[in-house]
Amino acid sequence: MNDPITPAAGPVSPAAYAVLMDTQGLELPEPMWDDQPLIADAEADDDDRATPRPLGMRRRFVRVEVTDADVIAELDRREPRDRETWAAAALRIGALCLRTASGQVDQSAVRDAGTHLLRELGAVLDARADALTERLSGTLGAWLDPASGALPERLRTLVSSDGELERILRAHLGDQSTLARTLSTHVGADSPLFRLIAPGAADGLRAQLERALAEALEAQRQRVLRELSLDTKDSALCRMIGELKTHQGALEAALAGRVDAVVGELTLDRPDSAISRLVGRVEAASREIGKNLTLDEEGSALSRLRRELAGTLDALVQRQSSFQAEVRETLAALDARKKEAERSTRHGATFEEALGALLAAEVQRTGDVCEAVGARPGEIARCKTGDFVIELGPESAAAGARLVVEAKEDRSYDPKKALAEMDEARKNRRAQLGLFIGSARTSGALEPIARHGDTVLVVWDPEDPTTDLRVRLALGIARALATRARSRDQKSTSALAEIDRAVRAIEKQAGLFDEMRGWTRTIDANAEKLLERLARMEKELGSQLERLDAHVAQLRTAEVPAD
Numbered sequence: 001m002n003d004p005i006t007p008a009a010g011p012v013s014p015a016a017y018a019v020l021m022d023t024q025g026l027e028l029p030e031p032m033w034d035d036q037p038l039i040a041d042a043e044a045d046d047d048d049r050a051t052p053r054p055l056g057m058r059r060r061f062v063r064v065e066v067t068d069a070d071v072i073a074e075l076d077r078r079e080p081r082d083r084e085t086w087a088a089a090a091l092r093i094g095a096l097c098l099r100t101a102s103g104q105v106d107q108s109a110v111r112d113a114g115t116h117l118l119r120e121l122g123a124v125l126d127a128r129a130d131a132l133t134e135r136l137s138g139t140l141g142a143w144l145d146p147a148s149g150a151l152p153e154r155l156r157t158l159v160s161s162d163g164e165l166e167r168i169l170r171a172h173l174g175d176q177s178t179l180a181r182t183l184s185t186h187v188g189a190d191s192p193l194f195r196l197i198a199p200g201a202a203d204g205l206r207a208q209l210e211r212a213l214a215e216a217l218e219a220q221r222q223r224v225l226r227e228l229s230l231d232t233k234d235s236a237l238c239r240m241i242g243e244l245k246t247h248q249g250a251l252e253a254a255l256a257g258r259v260d261a262v263v264g265e266l267t268l269d270r271p272d273s274a275i276s277r278l279v280g281r282v283e284a285a286s287r288e289i290g291k292n293l294t295l296d297e298e299g300s301a302l303s304r305l306r307r308e309l310a311g312t313l314d315a316l317v318q319r320q321s322s323f324q325a326e327v328r329e330t331l332a333a334l335d336a337r338k339k340e341a342e343r344s345t346r347h348g349a350t351f352e353e354a355l356g357a358l359l360a361a362e363v364q365r366t367g368d369v370c371e372a373v374g375a376r377p378g379e380i381a382r383c384k385t386g387d388f389v390i391e392l393g394p395e396s397a398a399a400g401a402r403l404v405v406e407a408k409e410d411r412s413y414d415p416k417k418a419l420a421e422m423d424e425a426r427k428n429r430r431a432q433l434g435l436f437i438g439s440a441r442t443s444g445a446l447e448p449i450a451r452h453g454d455t456v457l458v459v460w461d462p463e464d465p466t467t468d469l470r471v472r473l474a475l476g477i478a479r480a481l482a483t484r485a486r487s488r489d490q491k492s493t494s495a496l497a498e499i500d501r502a503v504r505a506i507e508k509q510a511g512l513f514d515e516m517r518g519w520t521r522t523i524d525a526n527a528e529k530l531l532e533r534l535a536r537m538e539k540e541l542g543s544q545l546e547r548l549d550a551h552v553a554q555l556r557t558a559e560v561p562a563d
Contacts, residue, residue, distance in 0.1 A: 351409040351439050352387055354462035358471055359388055359405065366479075367393035378428035386425035390475075398482035403475075404431035409439035415446060415457060422455045432485060433478045440467065449474055454481060469541070476548055 064087075066072055071090075075083050143151050158165050173179060185191065197205050227236040265274040292301040356372055363370040374387035388405035392398050404425045408418070422434035433454050438446050440461035449470050450457045458474045461467045 351462060352407045355405075355407045355437055355460065355471075356388060358462075358468060359390065359475075362472055362475055363390055366475075367395050369393065373429065379430055380424070380428045383424070383428050385421060386429040386431070389429050389431060392479065392482060396479065396483070398479070398486040401433070401482035401486065402429065402431040403433045403435060403478050403482070404429040405435045405437060407437050409442050411442040411444075413438060413443060413445070415450075415452070418446065418457055419452055419455055426454075433482055435474055435478055437471065437474075440464065451477060451481075454485075473541070480548055480551075 066075065074086070078086055141149070143149050146152055157163055160166075171177060226232060229235050230238060232238065264270065267273055268276055268279070270276060291297065294300050295303055295306065297303060352374065356370075359370045369391045371389050371391075372387065373389050374384060377384055378386060385406065386404040387407045390403040390405065392401045392403070404422070406418075406422060406425050408421075413421075418436045418438070422436050426432070426434050433456075435456050435458065437458045437460050440459050443459045446457055446459050448459050448467075456474045456477050458470050459467070460471055
């Protein structure tokens, strides 16, 4: 930023002033103009020298020989009348720049002088500090030196043997001191105090205490004997015997009255006695109970209970008959649909589509993601093994774990072949766990639900809604296995053991499905047996699922590092 500059003393033409205002942005006061040229130009005309100048200004005539090529080039580019103006402006700008530069030089000189002054001042202060340290060391040595200091010498004179302090203490605390003589006079062997507390002194304190205590005990004994004597009419013992005789008579009279009242209440001769009223109430209650427990009267409680039980049994029989009819109709419809599906050429595709719908509904409930991948190859070239891939959601304790599902409606699959295909499916779909779901129509060699390591084998019938529970149980077992595989926390050992026990209990309960299927064939004879077993299975499976979910939730809340 340019600072405002006041024009220096010297002639400046109007043209030069205008150039300075235009090129440098200088805020200059309006000058008084001289009529003389600042620089004589060899090529200027006489008319140019006669240009009017302001009055009252100092003037200097300078003849300058220019040899710089750049300046000559700039002069040649201008008209002769403009060269003087341009030269004056250039000279002014150069003078101002030189003056600014000289100020910076002065600043450097002042800084160097200040640095030199500080260096000399530091040397003086160091010299003064050394002198002060030397004087302080000498003074402290004179007072505190262990060999010749004044303070150690003074302390030795005070505490040395036969020193001032020892003499003062001997004078005030010695054997012949004033304090020793005073104590001997007042508490010594010949003092009145010693004679008073001496044990063998006849008039000592001990003898006086013994005499006073004996007199007090004797007076107390005489007083107690007087109060317990029957010879003295006003003694305490005589007064107590008199009061006992008085109160005994009153007590005998009151007790006799009470006994008469109790005997009167316990007799049956009086109709208003307590025992008579109790007997009457017992007889009335007995009559009322007999009236309510007889079947001879229609309004008795037993008769009403009989009628209610008969109505309940009739309603139960009707509901049982309706249930049997509904079961027969349902089984007939299922059998018809099963035969129709067997005749169809798309029964395998229908099985896979139905399973996909069931899996989609189940993973939506648990927050997982299910994807149908059976139509495209996986990691193995031209291999499409694995129909569905389920990825556990972020809320799971094993978030990101992958479960491959293979759906088969083929009679040739036994457990060994199914496990071999699931090993290939896990590799092809990069899954940690496998779920093989076979059709109930074709998978007679498989258990309803069974676990083999990281693979769960399930038999499912899309036409039987009761088998949907097997798929849900298998998914729950797979999630628990993924959680166990992910867990590395030692505190989760008990929870993992509980998960294993819950999985085994679920497998055991699932094995009863075949038994129940056999009962349905003879449902008329085994309806009650089926209902009872269904109730027990529902309770047991619900308990095991709650147990499994609780331990999986416990693992979810633990800080388990991801693989």
